[in-house]
Amino acid sequence: MSTKIRNKVPCYCKSCNGKLVEERTRKRHAELEAQLADNISGFVPSAHINMSFPNPKPNETPDQYVAMEIDESIIIEGSSEKVVNSEKDSAEQELRNLPEVDNYEPDFEYTSQKSESGISLDDDVTFLSNDETPVEQFTAPDFDNNSEFVYLNTNINYADSWILIWIYKYQSRFRLSDVAIDSLIKFFQQILMDADQARFKNFPSSLYTASKLLQVGNQSKTYAVCPSCNSLYNIAEVVAEEGSKCTHVEFPMQSKGKPCGMELTVQAPLGNGNKNRPKLLFPLPSLKLQINSLYQRSGIQQQLRKWTNRHVDNGMLTDIYDGKIWKSFSDISGAPYFTPETADSHLGIMINLDWFQPFESSAYSCGAIYGVVCNLPREIRFKKENMLTLGLLPGPNKVRLHKINHYLSPIVDELLEFWNGIEIPAAGRKIRLALICCSNDIPAARKLCGHISASVSCHRCYKRANSISNKLNFGGFDDMSEWFVERNLLKHRQDAENWRLCKSEEERKRHVSLTSVRWTELLRLPYFNPIRHLIIDPMHCLFLEIAHWIIKKLWIDGNKITKHDLELMEKRAKIIKIPADLGRIPNKITTGDGFSGFTADQWKSFILIYAIPLMWDLLDEPDRKILGNFVRACTLLVCRIIDDKTLSEAHEHLLKVAMLIEENYGPERITPNLHLCLHIADCCQDYGPLYSFWCYSFERMNGILGRSL
Numbered sequence: 001m002s003t004k005i006r007n008k009v010p011c012y013c014k015s016c017n018g019k020l021v022e023e024r025t026r027k028r029h030a031e032l033e034a035q036l037a038d039n040i041s042g043f044v045p046s047a048h049i050n051m052s053f054p055n056p057k058p059n060e061t062p063d064q065y066v067a068m069e070i071d072e073s074i075i076i077e078g079s080s081e082k083v084v085n086s087e088k089d090s091a092e093q094e095l096r097n098l099p100e101v102d103n104y105e106p107d108f109e110y111t112s113q114k115s116e117s118g119i120s121l122d123d124d125v126t127f128l129s130n131d132e133t134p135v136e137q138f139t140a141p142d143f144d145n146n147s148e149f150v151y152l153n154t155n156i157n158y159a160d161s162w163i164l165i166w167i168y169k170y171q172s173r174f175r176l177s178d179v180a181i182d183s184l185i186k187f188f189q190q191i192l193m194d195a196d197q198a199r200f201k202n203f204p205s206s207l208y209t210a211s212k213l214l215q216v217g218n219q220s221k222t223y224a225v226c227p228s229c230n231s232l233y234n235i236a237e238v239v240a241e242e243g244s245k246c247t248h249v250e251f252p253m254q255s256k257g258k259p260c261g262m263e264l265t266v267q268a269p270l271g272n273g274n275k276n277r278p279k280l281l282f283p284l285p286s287l288k289l290q291i292n293s294l295y296q297r298s299g300i301q302q303q304l305r306k307w308t309n310r311h312v313d314n315g316m317l318t319d320i321y322d323g324k325i326w327k328s329f330s331d332i333s334g335a336p337y338f339t340p341e342t343a344d345s346h347l348g349i350m351i352n353l354d355w356f357q358p359f360e361s362s363a364y365s366c367g368a369i370y371g372v373v374c375n376l377p378r379e380i381r382f383k384k385e386n387m388l389t390l391g392l393l394p395g396p397n398k399v400r401l402h403k404i405n406h407y408l409s410p411i412v413d414e415l416l417e418f419w420n421g422i423e424i425p426a427a428g429r430k431i432r433l434a435l436i437c438c439s440n441d442i443p444a445a446r447k448l449c450g451h452i453s454a455s456v457s458c459h460r461c462y463k464r465a466n467s468i469s470n471k472l473n474f475g476g477f478d479d480m481s482e483w484f485v486e487r488n489l490l491k492h493r494q495d496a497e498n499w500r501l502c503k504s505e506e507e508r509k510r511h512v513s514l515t516s517v518r519w520t521e522l523l524r525l526p527y528f529n530p531i532r533h534l535i536i537d538p539m540h541c542l543f544l545e546i547a548h549w550i551i552k553k554l555w556i557d558g559n560k561i562t563k564h565d566l567e568l569m570e571k572r573a574k575i576i577k578i579p580a581d582l583g584r585i586p587n588k589i590t591t592g593d594g595f596s597g598f599t600a601d602q603w604k605s606f607i608l609i610y611a612i613p614l615m616w617d618l619l620d621e622p623d624r625k626i627l628g629n630f631v632r633a634c635t636l637l638v639c640r641i642i643d644d645k646t647l648s649e650a651h652e653h654l655l656k657v658a659m660l661i662e663e664n665y666g667p668e669r670i671t672p673n674l675h676l677c678l679h680i681a682d683c684c685q686d687y688g689p690l691y692s693f694w695c696y697s698f699e700r701m702n703g704i705l706g707r708s709l
Contacts, residue, residue, distance in 0.1 A: 025142050137252060137500065138521055140223065140410040141234040160203065163188065164210050182207035220285045221410070224278035225394055228262035230403040232282060232410070238264050239276040253503045280394040282407060287371075287414045288422060290388050291347075291433070294373070295426035304344035304375045317684060318641045320374050320692040324685055325436055325532065332419075337434060345429060348374040350437040351390065352698040353444040355398050356706045367393030369411065370701050374436065382697030384704055401518065404447045408521035415525060435525060437533055439693050441540045442672070449530040450496055450520030454672040457516040460531055460679050461485055464516075468668045474675035475667020477659055484678070487531050496523055535683040536676045539694045542634055543603040545673040546657075548595070550626065554665060556594045561618060566590045569614040578609060585610060600696070607634050622664045629653045629660065637680065642689050651681040 011021045013029035021029075167188070171181045185207055192200035204210035223232040224239075231248035238244045246260035265276040294300060307321045320326055321338075329337045329348070337346055350372050355365045371388035372381055380386055390411050393399060399407065418433035438445060442454045451459040455472050458464075462483040465472040495515040502508040512518055522528050555561045561569075570589040578584065585602050589595055598606070611631055616624060633653035636646050658674045680690075687693045 022142055028142075138405040138409040140232045140406070140413070141237075160200065161214060164204065164214055167210075168216075178207055185210050220283055223282040223284065223410075224264055225280035225282045226260060226262050226264060227279050229260045230399060230406040231260065232406055233264060235278055238278055242267075242276055244276070251503050253501055282394055283392045284410055285389045285391070287388065287390060287411075287418070288424070291431060292424050292426045294386070295424055295431075301344045301427075303377060303380065304347075304373075306377050307375060308340040308343045315644050316641060317643065317688045319378055320688045323687040323692070325687060326374075329434065329436060330527070343375065345427070345431055347431065347433040348436040349388065349433060350374055350439055350693065351435060352439050352695060353404075353448050354440065354698060354702055355444075356702040358706050364396045365398050366395045367399065368702065368705055369393070369407075370698055372697070378691065384701065387701055399447065401447060402450070405519065405521045408448075412521045412524050419525065419527070434527060435522070435533070437535060437687060437693060439535055439537055439695055439698065441537060441695065442676075445534055445537075448520065449522060449534045450518040451530070451534075452512050452516040452518070454676065458675060458679075459516070459534060460487060460682070462487065463675060465672075466667065471668055473668045473670045474672060475662050475670040477655070477662070489529055489531055492517055492531060493523060496520065532686060535687060535693050536679050537693075537695045538637065538680055538690045539600045539696055539699075541673050541677050541680065542637070543600045543607065545671075546630070546677060547603045547607050548598070549671060549673070550630065551595060552593070554661070554669070555619070555623065560620075560623060561594070561615070563590070565618050566594050569618075572614050573610055576610065576613065582609070600699070604634075604638070607631055608638065622660065626657055626660045626664075629656045633657065637684070637690055640689055640691060642684060647681040647684055651678065654678055654680070
């Protein structure tokens with residue numbers, strides 16, 4: 001097997017800074033910088049980059065990639081000078097004894113652990129200087145794109161294509177190999193030809209010809225993945241020689257950085273010998289192809305424009321279009337991005353990262369990054385045929401912390417192309433696309449957007465966890481006006497850039513403990529806001545976490561509700577009649593320790609319908625107040641149409657729940673979710689009612705994808 005070897009040249013773009021890359025990579029980076037220089041005021045291309053197209057403007061001067069300096073005296077809008085100026089000092093003081101919490105635990109029962117920093121926090125964090133440039137750490141390899149990208153035509157003019165589509169679905173349903181399907185197609189061809197030769201003379205005779213007819217092409221990229229550090233590699237280059245090892249350097253700012261060294265391939269036995277194959281694969285579906293396929297559907301452009309014909313009273317929130325983000329999102333020039341004139345050409349997408357178990361008999365976690373086009377009406381937005389698949393992350397374990405950036409890098413590359421506009425044949429014009437929302441559970445959200453664990457610090461405001469007996473909590477509401485302030489975006493970006501300069505794991509830990517920030521590849525998107533564009537998912541926060549935690553941890557484990565009470569509650573639940581479309585809760589209130597295996601939807605039904613009639617007389621007065629306030633808050637928030645007054649009332653009830661728990665059970669019982677729920681009203685102001693952004697639809701995609709693997 002021969003492999004094309006390409007000479008590598010130094011690239012002096014702001015990301016590579018002299019790193020050896022392929023010639024086409026250097027050209028692509030130069031093109032991107034030229035586009036950014038034309039479209040973004042103040043952006044200066046790298047001085048040494050060899051740009052044969054177009055040349056730098058004569059009035060531009062060379063400049064280093066210097067991150068924006070943040071003066072310690074910056075006053076954050078809406079906050080006091082005292083809060084901002086004392087932020088670093090208070091962070092150092094609070095985090096000296098905080099345990100390290102890399103992963104978010106659902107029940108937040110913390111154990112004594114070491115500090116996340118592991119070392120003293122007395123030293124200042126290193127900031128970017130004029131002679132230091134971050135080295136790109138997560139760049140994905142290029143593929144050989146000598147041929148033009150082929151956009152497939154999904155409107156196939158073949159009367160009997162339904163037979164082939166059924167065969168493909170049959171293969172997916174029963175997980176059959178391509179060899180088996182190839183034989184099945186050959187068999188069908190013989191049978192159909194015998195039945196009607198004139199009609200079926202063009203019926204495919206093999207899987208290859210069937211795929212060609214239906215244009216089922218392999219337009220996705222597939223990378224080889226390092227099992228240790230998750231770096232991505234070109235498969236052809238990896239399998240070309242035996243014993244290929246990972247060359248990724250985790251700390252490129254070190255003078256003697258060592259490569260990972262993990263072997264990337266294994267020997268796969270074949271009939272005529274052995275063949276190298278990658279240990280892990282990362283399939284990356286083409287976003288361009290998916291958008292092109294979307295525009296090939298009949299009436300889709302009319303659906304994309306429907307939101308412009310809505311009439312909503314001021315102060316009312318009925319969908320994402322009524323939120324602040326949609327109304328204020330800016331174009332490159334600063335003009336509104338979403339307008340009636342660009343309704344079907346300027347798309348906004350929401351993404352979700354989640355893991356699922358594809359196998360029933362083994363613990364194996366695969367990841368998926370989904371997307372939805374927010375321009376579509378809500379009634380069709382989350383249908384599976386309208387969902388985008390941005391990437392499929394390999395198992396068997398979930399990706400750790402910043403290593404997710406290796407998978408995000410090629411996705412962000414394509415999002416950057418879409419931000420400048422891509423000609424989509426099916427649309428007949430240039431289509432632009434922007435990432436405007438990330439909707440995930442908390443562990444995935446923190447990895448995706450580069451925040452510290454939710455059990456240590458909030459990503460939206462300046463609240464940091466307290467430590468009592470080596471257990472973290474978010475108690476303390478007397479000084480709420482000082483910390484319930486939106487974080488500063490510019491400082492967040494500065495801190496994220498500084499993370500890339502860290503030269504050791506200990507330095508990274510110290511930096512994250514002090515700033516609560518890691519680098520994420522999403523920050524390469526010039527418009528992305530990891531503070532406001534990352535929502536608090538109500539499905540996980542309110543129903544899977546807070547509802548479960550109050551009933552299970554406070555009341556059942558605290559002997560406020562006994563086994564006899566659970567049996568009584570189950571009897572009462574069976575006699576309650578509700579409409580069929582709401583769905584009954586399962587008859588397992590008494591199973592296990594109580595409420596075993598309830599799903600998010602079942603918890604929602606329990607809180608909104610069953611909780612008060614089943615539990616009210618079983619609780620004492622303080623717990624009745626907790627339950628009443630929580631049920632009222634949830635009832636208000638799940639309204640399909642909501643207004644500012646309703647959001648304010650819901651926020652007050654959630655705050656009352658947290659304060660009542662602190663008053664009756666102590667500050668150590670205030671979990672991260674009890675704090676995060678206080679930001680749900682702000683998320684609704686940004687994105688509309690809960691139905692616009694919660695994770696229920698994404699969770700359904702996990703089930704669909706899991707069954708098809």
